[in-house]
Amino acid sequence: MSGPATSPDREEISSPGSSISHAWRALRHRNFKLFFFGQSISVIGNWMTRLATTWLVYHLTHSALLLGIVSFAGQIVSFALGPFAGVWVERLHRRNLLVSTQAAAAIQSLAMAALTLAHVITLWEIIALTALQGVINAFDMPARQSFLVQMVDDRNDLSNAIAINSSMANGARLIGPAIAGLVVAAFGEGGCFLIDGLSYFAVIASLLLMRIKPQDLRRSKANMFEQIREGWDYVSGFRPIRTILLLFSLISLMGYSWSVLLPIFAAQVLHGGVTTLGWLMGAAGIGALTSAISLAFRKSVVGLTRMLQVASGMLGVALILFGLSHTLWLSIVLMVFVGFGMLQAASASNTIIQSLVPEDKRARAMSYYTMAFFGSAPFGSLFAGALADRIGASHTVMVTGTFCIAGSLWFTLELPKVNAVIRPIYRKMGLLPARDIDAMPDVQEPAL
Template identity: 55%
Template sequence: MAAAQSAGSRSLLRALKHPNYRLFFGGQGVSLIGTWITRVAQSWLVYRLTGSAAMLGVVGFAGQIPTFLLAPFAGVWVDRLNRYHVLIVTQVAAMLQSFALAGLAISGHIRIWHVLVLGAAQGVINAFDTPARQALLVDLIEDRADLSNAIALNSSMVNGARLIGPSIAGVVIAAVGEGWCFFADGVSYGAVIASLLLMKVNLPARVPTEKKVLQELADGFRYAFGFRPIRAVLLLLALVSLMGMPYTVLMPVIVDKTLHGGPHTLGFLMGATGVGALCGAVYLASRRSILGLGRIIPLTAALFGVGLIGFGASRSMALSLILLVPAGMGFMVQMASSNTILQSVVREDMRGRVMAFYTMAFMGTAPFGSLLAGALAGRIGAPQTVMVGGVACIVGAAVFARVLPDLRRQLRPIYVERGYLPEAVAGVANTTILRDEMDR
């Protein structure tokens, strides 16, 4: 029994056997706790300064619209430049942004326009940081068979931070104010910068190109959106991020007006989302293959939608905490499964650009969702706006599920070529067997 449990643990954590990924995991783990502390503190600060749900949407829009506008161009440069060096630069820039926000808040000079400007600066940083980080992940894993586990562990790290960070933020905000949350975030970047400097990364040589940036961007767009499976995965993720994720922007309003709580309540609710997301990440890490993820994507998108509808309808703190657990699990598993499929099937020379489109779908649509949610909440109320987003997620999941058989047929040759379907490589031609294998 003990031997079996030990083997299971090794399987669950198998990506950590790679030294570079182990450094990355540790450094990012610390930094992401700081990031979640800042997210909660910033939302609470904006609502405290303005008392406006619409302004929460505007701040969310300002902080995320640069990612939508710049990520496609950033993807081209990530394919051209050294991803490792790009990531070091973006992490240093993010650290300076956090310290600037902390200085203004602690000194008492913070104004809403400061939050807007510094949020926009962080959006510019994220436009380059996210595709570089996602693309570099592949280079930190020597054995590609461990890639799906690395992505799942990455998601568990993100959501472990989501569980810890908001809880810390609630305590710190109540004790000493939002500014010290921003300061802690700035300090946390030191961990990831140190981990990057300790790595020994051997990246493949870049092939010089005479193409202009716009030409390479067009090539990447045709590749990503001309292949139906990639297009479908990106579009569903974009819809879920646009309509579903703005519930986090409206969370302070629901805490204040519906649940009649304070910063501690906000921290607990965000933590409940993190619990669900962490459970989902552990489930993905336990999987040994990417096979079957196509079916999991619409199921978990629908689970997220159902959780949002229930949360919007809830008037009880206890019930809200319970409902946010499956909501957090649904979104995390859908997002991470989408990432895994994209990373597994994309061409190496297009990786940066495809992950830039992934960044646009995951983060770039959020500003429009924040703006829409803020405006809609002012008309019909924050809980009802969250429920509308949940319905949209369920509809998108149903459409994806309907076209899934065709997506499976188009992905099958790539899965065979890259060894994800060894039975097919060995000559198994029965499509029923292949279909069953991919449904595991």
């Protein structure tokens, strides 16, 4: 997936205007622009559903453990199907697959809306529909991640497309919960599910309007299990991807579980309601959006491994301090740092993996990225829910934050070995100017 190398002798323009246009350069690609605007509408609905679901479960059960179980139900399905989904995505036309997954997601949200608005929904129905969404996500996420390459013609703009995609998702994280708080107060949780269901049609429309070059689907002679084994051997045997996925799995296991406990913090620790929950989720969204915008302004992938190291530590420290806080304004500020660290770690991991993986293994590699999130997060949700029942939500996020710091320290020890492998690959692929690689303080080969 090599792109044209940037000449080391070319002078870079550093005016504010050029920096801003550079930050949004992936939007010059028509297909990606269509996807950006369609997905922007849909993701707002997704975040409305996330808040509404957690509040609905808490309203029905008042149990931290059951909050964790509902989250587990959706994510464990995505984890279990991950390796199979990666192989299937490589065998199918990705736009057609995405249209199908988005249509299925719309049906799932509209079913949630109908049951909730009719006041007949039960916990078991929430679990079943959440598990159905997990099946959809297992295919949708690797398809969407690997489809970015088809939407962006210039591979040098791929990292920028990932950053803009993260900006869009986390701008929605800021807007969605705020709207959801108002909708829940006025119409109940079912109103959020209804809006989310309708929002998927914006994505479907954007996908159908794209002009995509015919995809060369190479039918492998290997069967599915052989292809799964080949994908596993690649991600487990290639040190940079293996190390990054291990760290991201730990971050997903421990660093993401705070979201399951937010209703507990809103109601019991900070003595508020759904509006307080919206403020906390919105604050995390501000941090995540800030992170995504900072990534969009980056001119290359230089330094992303160091950024991943710092972001993991930042997330851990912020979670520990959030667990100690009993003041609303301080908790909101800390949530900004939690959101920043969380998104920075996820996006940096995504970008590094996408820049390294060969095209014939892209969907399978991204399915393992999906598994790193959806596989670890459900167990983290269960762990956080069960631990919060025993020691309280505040102490639980302090424990999870400590694990994130430990992961950052481990990655620090692995970093010289990881960058020693990445450096010659980036040089060969021409993704970075030679002078940038040589100037990278965090990719110096370890002394012998």
